[in-house]
Amino acid sequence: MGYEDFTTDDFATDTYFCRWVLKPDIQTDAFWMEWLSTNANRSREIQQARRIVLVAAMEPGNDPTEQTIDELWQGIEQRTQSKPKIIAFTGWRMAGLAAASILLLLSAFIGYRYVFEAAKTYETANGEIRRLQLPDGTMVTLNANSSLRMPSSWSHGGAREAWLTGEAFFKVKKQQADGHPVKFTVHTDDVDVEVKGTEFNVNTRQDKTRVILSEGDIQLRLVNSKKEMLQMKPGDLVDFSKAKQALAIRKVTDTRSWYSWKDNRWTFESTPLSEVATLITETYGFPVRLEGDSTGNQKVTGIIPSDNLEDILASLESILDVTTEQKDKQIRIQPN
Amino acid sequence: MENDAGDLVLWKAFKTGDGEAFSKIYRLYVKVLYRYGQKISPDTKVVEDAIQDLFVDIWNGRENLTDPDSVKYYLFRILRRKISRILTSPYAAEQLEEQHLEFISPTESFETEMVRLEGDHLKLRKVQDAILQLSSRQQEAINLRYFHDFSHHQIAEIMDISLQSVHNTLQKAMKGLRLVLDHNIEFLFLLSCTLILF
Incomplete structure (x- = not known):
């Protein structure tokens, strides 16, 4: 049976359809949008199935409290002989910038920026989420009311840069040139986020820039003070407050x-x-x-x-x- | 559902007796296990006991464990067996029966009863109602498929039913959801769903 003959319930239980609804990526997006454009009369079933799948993915269950989690673990420890030790997982942690390594950038910044002869800007409207694949294979998910600006192309091995307002999730593809990794930089009004290949989220709403790192390493540089740099590790959440002109870093357990x-x-x-x-x-x-x-x-x-x-x-x-x-x-x- | 990057590294470290890795695995999965456990038994004490047994067991038997394609899937399978075992033991049956007498009339599922009991304070309705109106088996299958992202094949193994049953259960569950939603929510707004063409 092909998708042409599918009912709403068939769509709602189809693996590839569900992947598009729950974990969309550029391939599933492309496939289903193409399918919809040639089968426009089926948009009602598709919409209905989307809604059912989203509802089915809702979880009415309760999470255990932190206390329960700790108590259960203590019970497990007591019953296992070698007593694995508890490691702290949650909690706020302010790390002074003094702890961050400081690097003098000197004049490297000059000539750094691209001249936007034919810059490309991707924008999203209210309620719109857009998935982009950049020329280097990097995947970007652009949240509603956001924009990402970048040169029309990057020279191979040259710096990769993009300018963000709003919120976006980046999955940066590693790139090598002459045996060296090529960095990828996301600029916001407040900070420059420099990475080599990693997954992270950047949000510039609410008068601040928030960066959350799930994998790999990130170097954060303040726009107003290029000398200051902060090294982020997986699980770190960093807020830069415009009003306070200060960075705050903390650990989060579930970056996703x-x-x-x-x-x-x-x-x-x-x-x-x-x-x-x-x-x-x-x-x-x-x-x-x-x-x-x-x-x-x-x-x-x-x-x-x-x-x-x-x-x-x-x-x-x-x-x-x-x-x-x-x-x-x-x-x-x-x-x- | 396959391993996330790092899962297998943790697993291998745990198998060599690394207590920190064991603790990390526990912290990583305790919430999803707890959530899934509630689909099998609403009695949180049963779920908590099963989770403890599960982790004690895998620690004690760590040297003989294989490297699963998905650590999460592996843990879910054990958890379900543990809970079933607790629920079918004579002692537990007795306990449950007492609880049932207190809370549950035979025609109502635990969840609908809770909704009714707490109805005045907590309006569990519309969307979440729709899920709660399904059979507990359908809820479990839906939970595994749509929330925890397991394949049909993995669900069959976890729930110990045939692949065809998984398919039928899910199909019925989705139909049930659709009917409830059809009645409750105007589909006028559907077109405002964001479907974006790149």
Whole structure:
């Protein structure tokens, strides 16, 4: 049976279809968009199946508390003879910049920037996520309301650079020239993110730049102070605050949950509703009004589908004791 | 579902008796195991016991373990067997029966009962309701397929049912979801789904 004969339920259980919905990449995107353009009369089934798959991927279950996790582990330790020791995993950690190595860049920066004769800019609108493959094979997932600017081409072995506003996830392809790795740089207003080949997320919203590294190494350089450099390790989350002109670094246990947006899901763990509201505004462009004094402080925990505003609001209503209303391009959330 | 980069490195270190690697594996998987365990038994005590047994077992038998294609899949299989064993032991059956008398009328699943009980405080409805209306077997299969990203073949092995049963269960579950969603949510908004052409 070919996809032409598929029903909604067939699509919803098809492995390749589900991969596109839940873990989209450039190949699945290309395939299904092409398929849809030649089978436009099936868009209803496709949309319906997408929605069912996203709902099915929602997890109504509860996470164990940190306390439970520790207690279970202590029990395991007691029952195993050689007593493997506990290693600290969570917690905030501020690392002074003094700890970061400092490198003088001298004049290397001169002549560094490209002249944008024919620069390319990729932009996304409200609620839009776009997957790009750059000329070097690097994959970029551009979140809603974001833009990525780069030269129309990179010379082989020359510096690879791109300029970001908004949020994007990068999977940088390693490149060698004359036996040396060629670095890839993402510039934001605040920092330059330099890597050789790795996976990381950059977010420039909310008057700051946030970088989360899941694999490999990153060197961060402040735009205002080129001399200062910070070496990031996997699991590090770095915030650069414009107002404070300061970097803060901390460890996160599950980096993937911080950029699950790229797979059409948001992951929350005791996240205040006010932050969720900001996220909705950033992604869909609608202002969110929170009624009641403590509404914004309600904590949201769970994974919800993020590629449809209706689903997001329905999920919030099911997780919290609130009612949502969408009217005149504005969203209201009020306690029940 | 295959190993993420680094999983196998950790696994190999753990097999040589590296306690730190063992602890990391525990921390890496305890949440997903806990979440999946709740699909098999809503009794968190049972799930917690099973998780402890599982990790004690693999530590004690580490030298004889193979390198699985997917560490997660391997752990899920053991967890399910552990929970089934606890649930079918005479002692546990007795305990469960008592609990059932307290909370559950025979016609309602545990989850629907919880929804009813907490209905005043917590409006579990629409989307999440849809999942809870499925049979627990369908919920388990859905959980493995769509949340934990296991293949049909792996689900068959984990749940110890045939490949055809997996397919049928999922198909039925998706149909069930669709019907509930059809009734509850206007599909008017579907077209606002973002499908982006590059």
